[in-house]
Amino acid sequence: MVSSKNIINKCLFPVAGYGTRFLPATKAMPKEMLPIVNKPLVQYAVEEAMEAGLTDISFVTGRGKRAIEDHFDVSYELETQINGTSKEKYLAGIREIMECCNFTYTRQREMKGLGHAILSAAPIIGDNPFAVALADDLCMQASDSNGVLAQMTEIFQQFRCTILAVQEVPHDEVHKYGIVSGEVMKDRLIRVTDMVEKPSVEEAKSNLAIIGRYIMTPDIFDFIRETPPGKNGEVQITDAIKAQSEKGLVLAYKFKGSRFDCGSVEGFVEATNYCFENHYYSE
Numbered sequence: 635m636v637s638s639k640n641i642i643n644k645c646l647f648p649v650a651g652y653g654t655r656f657l658p659a660t661k662a663m664p665k666e667m668l669p670i671v672n673k674p675l676v677q678y679a680v681e682e683a684m685e686a687g688l689t690d691i692s693f694v695t696g697r698g699k700r701a702i703e704d705h706f707d708v709s710y711e712l713e714t715q716i717n718g719t720s721k722e723k724y725l726a727g728i729r730e731i732m733e734c735c736n737f738t739y740t741r742q743r744e745m746k747g748l749g750h751a752i753l754s755a756a757p758i759i760g761d762n763p764f765a766v767a768l769a770d771d772l773c774m775q776a777s778d779s780n781g782v783l784a785q786m787t788e789i790f791q792q793f794r795c796t797i798l799a800v801q802e803v804p805h806d807e808v809h810k811y812g813i814v815s816g817e818v819m820k821d822r823l824i825r826v827t828d829m830v831e832k833p834s835v836e837e838a839k840s841n842l843a844i845i846g847r848y849i850m851t852p853d854i855f856d857f858i859r860e861t862p863p864g865k866n867g868e869v870q871i872t873d874a875i876k877a878q879s880e881k882g883l884v885l886a887y888k889f890k891g892s893r894f895d896c897g898s899v900e901g902f903v904e905a906t907n908y909c910f911e912n913h914y915y916s917e
């Protein structure tokens with residue numbers, strides 16, 4: 635952990651979306667609880683936050699998401715059954731998380747987009763910088779580096795500004811992402827000068843796609859409040875960060891490691907195979 639000198643300790647998980655691409659699996663179960671082998675997506679992301687010293691974990695939930703709260707709480711019957719048996723090892727990972735982290739929950743009453751979901755958490759975040767992790771983007775660390783959130787908190791110590799994790803994507807996929815462009819500052823860091831949500835190939839000024847890891851300074855809440863609904867009638871976080879980048883420094887960071895889009899069936903299957911082959915699940 636890098637917690638001792640960490641000036642961020644909060645990580646926000648917006649999990650209120652419907653997960654329609656995984657229906658019917660997500661009819662009564664949150665998308666974030668879908669397992670990659672035997673560990674739910676959301677647990678991988680919380681572990682990544684914990685590794686970065688982000689131990690205040692907040693969820694923006696919606697209706698039908700109670701399984702997430704139950705997952706990060708004690709299950710007395712199960713504990714009693716399993717205590718002292720060889721199966722206890724399966725609970726070691728989740729027990730460590732519950733010992734190290736605090737959990738808070740707030741609700742997004744209407745699905746008005748990621749920007750709106752983040753704004754719903756303003757009262758629990760307060761006037762502090764915070765990380766945001768979208769659990770359906772599964773990030774796996776490279777052998778020579780920390781997890782993505784730990785890499786980003788380290789950069790934050792130096793620049794104290796909003797930071798977006800980005801990845802180069804094939805040009806024919808830019809329409810699926812928020813795309814950033816800007817000036818290269820140094821290795822892996824770009825000063826953002828423009829951002830556009832889900833552009834066409836012609837509109838896109840680069841192929842640098844924002845993935846589901848952010849660090850935000852708390853003034854982002856004011857930018858979100860001033861952001862009108864954009865694409866699909868949703869309050870787009872990309873629009874709010876673009877406004878923020880026009881007033882001050884916003885960085886895009888080309889992270890080390892791999893990322894799987896587990897919000898799509900193809901990415902989910904790819905992640906499952908990767909984690910199984912590399913033993914990245916609860917053994």
Ligand code: UTP
Nearest residue numbers: 648649650651652653654655745746747748751
């Ligand atoms: P997605 O659009 O990928 O998630 O939002 P979704 O809506 O659940 O999935 P599909 O497209 O219907 O299959 C990215 C993230 O933002 C959260 C989602 O839970 C997901 O983690 N989100 C999105 C919210 O919390 N609230 C919203 O209003 C929108």
